[in-house]
Amino acid sequence: MASPAPKIVLDGVTKSFGPISVLDGVNLSIDPGESLAIIGQSGSGKSVTLKCILGLIQPDAGSIRVDGEEIIGQRGKELERLRAKFGMLFQGSALFDSLPIWRNVTFALTQGHHRDAARMRMIAEENLERVGLDAKILDLRPSELSGGMQKRVALARAIAPRPEIIFFDEPTTGLDPIRADVINDLIVSLVEDLGVTALTITHDMASARKIAHRVAMLYQGKIIWRGPRDRLYDSGNPYVDQFVQGRADGPIS
Numbered sequence: 001m002a003s004p005a006p007k008i009v010l011d012g013v014t015k016s017f018g019p020i021s022v023l024d025g026v027n028l029s030i031d032p033g034e035s036l037a038i039i040g041q042s043g044s045g046k047s048v049t050l051k052c053i054l055g056l057i058q059p060d061a062g063s064i065r066v067d068g069e070e071i072i073g074q075r076g077k078e079l080e081r082l083r084a085k086f087g088m089l090f091q092g093s094a095l096f097d098s099l100p101i102w103r104n105v106t107f108a109l110t111q112g113h114h115r116d117a118a119r120m121r122m123i124a125e126e127n128l129e130r131v132g133l134d135a136k137i138l139d140l141r142p143s144e145l146s147g148g149m150q151k152r153v154a155l156a157r158a159i160a161p162r163p164e165i166i167f168f169d170e171p172t173t174g175l176d177p178i179r180a181d182v183i184n185d186l187i188v189s190l191v192e193d194l195g196v197t198a199l200t201i202t203h204d205m206a207s208a209r210k211i212a213h214r215v216a217m218l219y220q221g222k223i224i225w226r227g228p229r230d231r232l233y234d235s236g237n238p239y240v241d242q243f244v245q246g247r248a249d250g251p252i253s
């Protein structure tokens with residue numbers, strides 16, 4: 001059987017800031033319904049890659065296609081239409097503390113306008129339930145919740161518009177290992193249940209191994225290794241080995 005057309009394809013993506021080359025020909029392909037994690041050192045360009053896909057940074061060269069449509073160079077309504085396929089879980093959760101939880105969860109649906117409160121509360125309740133949170137928190141403010149609960153609310157917000165693709169930016173940062181694992185489990189079940197395509201950037205190897213079908217490592221502006229998650233600790237690549245084992249000595253200085 002022919003494999004499905006990829007959902008996202010990066011082809012020869014380059015980006016420099018002044019004299020500093022950050023991305024130096026990134027090639028990557030993600031299938032529909034696949035969960036892929038990009039790992040790499042701090043400053044290796046994971047966030048820049050994500051911002052290029054989101055259309056927030058214009059690469060210098062290369063191509064980024066989503067469902068076969070080029071993102072690079074798109075503006076205005078066209079970019080908005082493509083971006084409507086994306087959901088995003090931000091690193092710091094990025095909830096609005098001036099708004100109650102239910103308005104946070106439905107923010108992308110209302111674009112911040114006050115409309116159809118009863119229906120929005122129902123949608124918020126249903127999405128909170130999917131991430132294991134009770135309707136009792138609907139009227140609380142984000143600051144009244146623990147970091148782990150805030151992350152779940154942020155997850156509920158990311159899935160509420162039922163995006164086709166979700167980006168997870170360091171989803172476990174700032175959580176203790178047990179709460180991090182709860183978030184990993186939730187991401188796995190959401191990706192499965194909703195059939196979304198997921199791209200995660202992380203330094204958390206336990207998280208990458210749990211939530212991704214495949215892992216890709218970014219080093220010196222290129223994807224130097226990609227493989228199934230169960231090969232992460234058995235990649236045969238000295239750069240990947242050093243990184244996943246967190247060793248100071250090795251080819252990465």
Ligand SMILES: Nc1ncnc2c1ncn2[C@@H]1O[C@H](COP(=O)(O)OP(=O)(O)OP(=O)(O)O)[C@@H](O)[C@H]1O
Nearest residue numbers: 017020022040041042043044045046047048049203
């Ligand atoms: N807007 C910008 N202007 C100038 N330099 C930038 C800009 N954005 C990113 N950089 C540089 O690009 C490099 C890669 O940054 P990036 O944030 O993508 O790394 P990262 O792999 O996501 O790191 P971390 O894991 O620490 O978040 C860094 O050297 C950073 O300083």
